[in-house]
Amino acid sequence: MDFQVVVLAGGTSKNLVPLVSKEVPKALLPVGNRPVISYVLELLELSNLKDLIVVVEGQDAAVRVGSWISGAYVDRLHVEVAAVPEDVGTAGALRAIAHHLTAKDILVVSGDIVSDVPLGAVAAAHRRHDAVVTAMLCSAPVSGPSESGSSVGKDKAKKPGHYNIIGLDPTKQFLVYIATELEKDIRIQKSILRAVGQMEIRSDLMDAHLYAFKRSVLHEVLDQKDTFQSLKQDVLPYLVRCQLSSEVLLNGAPQTEENGNEKASSQNNQLMLSQILANSSTPSFHELYALGPNGSTPVRRTHKCCVYIAGKSKYCVRLNSIQAFSDINRDVIGDASHLSGYSFSAQNNIIHPSAELGSKTTVGPHCMLGEGSQMGDKCSVKRSVIGRHCRIGSNVKVVNSVVMNHVTIGDGCSIQNSIICSNVQLQDRVVLKDCQVGAGFVVTAGSECKGEALAKKEK
Numbered sequence: 001m002d003f004q005v006v007v008l009a010g011g012t013s014k015n016l017v018p019l020v021s022k023e024v025p026k027a028l029l030p031v032g033n034r035p036v037i038s039y040v041l042e043l044l045e046l047s048n049l050k051d052l053i054v055v056v057e058g059q060d061a062a063v064r065v066g067s068w069i070s071g072a073y074v075d076r077l078h079v080e081v082a083a084v085p086e087d088v089g090t091a092g093a094l095r096a097i098a099h100h101l102t103a104k105d106i107l108v109v110s111g112d113i114v115s116d117v118p119l120g121a122v123a124a125a126h127r128r129h130d131a132v133v134t135a136m137l138c139s140a141p142v143s144g145p146s147e148s149g150s151s152v153g154k155d156k157a158k159k160p161g162h163y164n165i166i167g168l169d170p171t172k173q174f175l176v177y178i179a180t181e182l183e184k185d186i187r188i189q190k191s192i193l194r195a196v197g198q199m200e201i202r203s204d205l206m207d208a209h210l211y212a213f214k215r216s217v218l219h220e221v222l223d224q225k226d227t228f229q230s231l232k233q234d235v236l237p238y239l240v241r242c243q244l245s246s247e248v249l250l251n252g253a254p255q256t257e258e259n260g261n262e263k264a265s266s267q268n269n270q271l272m273l274s275q276i277l278a279n280s281s282t283p284s285f286h287e288l289y290a291l292g293p294n295g296s297t298p299v300r301r302t303h304k305c306c307v308y309i310a311g312k313s314k315y316c317v318r319l320n321s322i323q324a325f326s327d328i329n330r331d332v333i334g335d336a337s338h339l340s341g342y343s344f345s346a347q348n349n350i351i352h353p354s355a356e357l358g359s360k361t362t363v364g365p366h367c368m369l370g371e372g373s374q375m376g377d378k379c380s381v382k383r384s385v386i387g388r389h390c391r392i393g394s395n396v397k398v399v400n401s402v403v404m405n406h407v408t409i410g411d412g413c414s415i416q417n418s419i420i421c422s423n424v425q426l427q428d429r430v431v432l433k434d435c436q437v438g439a440g441f442v443v444t445a446g447s448e449c450k451g452e453a454l455a456k457k458e459k
Contacts, residue, residue: 003123003212004103005049008093009037009065009111011057011086015321018438018455019421025061027054027111028068029325030404032332032340033370033387035068036319039114039339045077047120049107052079053100055093057086089229090209095222101215108231110209114328115316116339119210122308126212131306133217133239135175136210137166138309138316140203164207167192167199168307175305176244178237180207192244205309207232208316236305243305315339322436326419329385329402334366342368358394376411387422410445 009027012020020026027037037054044052054069056062062083069079084096094101094108107123117136126134165186167177176196179186193199209232221228221235228234310316315336317328332340333350342350348365351357355369358377363369368385375381376394386392386403393411403409403420410428418435420426426437427445437443438455 002103003049003105003107004101004215005044005052005107005109006094006097006101007037007040007044007052007054007109007111008090008209009054009056011061013320016325018436018453019322019325019419021421021439022060023064023439024422025056025058025064026319027056027061027065029319030385030387030402031114031319031325031328032342033368033385034341036114036328037065037069037111038072040109040111041069041073041077042341043113043115043117043119044109047118047123049119049123050077052077053097054079054081054111055097056081056083057088057093059083090231091222091228091235094218094231095226098219098222101219104215106213106215106218108211108213110318112319113208113210113316114319114332114336114339115208115310115314116336117208117310117314117316122210123212125306125308129173129304129306131212131304132214133236134212134306134308135236136208136308136310136316137205138208138314139312140164140206163203164205166202166205166207167196168202169196170198170200172200172309173306174243175236175240175307177201178207178240180233180237196244206316207236208310209318211236239303240305243303322419326400326402326417330366330383330400333368333385334383337366340368352388370405393428404439 011025012022013026016026016029019029028035031039044050054065056065062081066081069081073079080100082097082100084093088096105123105126107119109119117138122134122136165177165179166175168174169176176199177188177192211231217239221238225234225238228238315331317324317331319325319328337344340350344350349363349367351363351369352371352373354372356374357363358375358379360377361375361379362381364382366383367381369381370386370388370390372388373386373390373392375392376396378394379392379396380398382399384398384401384403386398387405387407389405390403390407390409392409393413395412396409397414399416401415401418401420403415404422406423407420408425410426410430412429413426414431416433418432418437420437421439423440424437425442427443429446430443431448433449434451435449436453438453441454441456443449443454
């Protein structure tokens with residue numbers, strides 16, 4: 001399809017501490033016992049999109065991610081890993097590698113997406129409409145465990161009531177309004193409604209952070225708007241606003257940004273508005289006429305911001321919070337088990353052949369037990385993922401939790417709604433509820449913790 005693919009893999013995201021560290025950047029966080037970035041890479045491979053630039057924030061993180069990819073995908077994908085400075089933002093990351101982008105169209109994918117939406121369909125929709133940008137939208141996820149019990153600790157309590165508003169044209173093909181991270185009511189300018197004619201307002205859709213861009217337009221925006229840091233919050237809303245601008249858009253690139261407060265007083269603008277209003281019932285507002293450069297000749301709009309809306313049956317979630325990490329791990333061994341890449345047993349779980357279970361130990365449905373892990377007698381595991389080479393004592397209960405690799409858990413421990421990172425040691429009789437324990441931390445015998453984040457201090 002002549003698409004270049006950029007995977008924005010992030011770095012050590014602050015809102016995922018203590019799960020991420022210098023040793024484990026975000027892209028390598030485990031989902032169903034494999035790095036989260038593997039889900040995007042395999043989705044791209046399935047769509048025959050195999051020429052990739054993976055952008056990682058921070059040199060050390062880039063080396064670790066690159067090393068893992070080169071081992072796991074040798075002879076399968078052509079991957080170039082590019083390191084960019086930390087905290088440059090998604091637009092800043094693209095700006096830093098802009099000289100590598102040469103194809104007509106660029107597909108930008110977040111490395112934290114776990115999805116089964118065919119990416120080729122997004123690319124095809126972009127080409128079909130000859131759009132400057134096509135954004136993938138999917139149903140906003142409902143967070144929290146499916147059974148009773150609170151979600152993973154403090155992360156949920158911190159969340160303010162943010163929501164997104166997305167405005168679509170009547171055909172649901174074009175994006176005409178977008179506002180993200182809202183905490184209160186918004187006002188939509190009349191000029192937007194006049195230009196669009198009709199608009200369907202949606203708050204149940206999520207911008208999946210997967211975009212197809214026309215490279216020439218993307219380059220121009222990143223070049224001219226050097227303060228833009230975020231694709232989602234800066235670049236996309238800007239392109240959507242330009243689409244409705246009263247100024248003509250030439251060659252698909254915005255010439256001037258709309259000033260929403262400016263009164264359209266000239267005869268030419270009045271003429272254009274009357275034409276728009278007269279045509280407001282047409283199927284697509286992109287079929288409306290805008291004034292030509294000389295103020296008299298009408299030309300068709302060429303600047304299109306399109307959407308690809310994933311079907312409701314499709315799975316699409318971003319691992320961008322501690323709560324999302326727990327939710328996605330639960331989903332890939334539950335309702336979205338087809339994404340795990342594993343075959344489930346008759347008991348609807350996955351126990352690696354090399355794992356060892358003690359007497360009267362039960363591993364319930366929707367559980368995963370990794371390679372080389374050992375469990376003592378009379379243990380119980382429910383709706384949890386346990387990683388590789390863990391050593392678990394006797395009389396241990398693990399419920400709604402994720403235990404990463406090389407974890408040691410002493411006798412009589414109880415772990416509920418918690419995340420235990422790699423190389424952690426839980427001594428005997430530790431009780432954890434709604435906790436996150438960072439890599440290499442030791443929890444002393446008899447400790448009882450609720451809603452806490454336990455981690456070593458970074459040197």
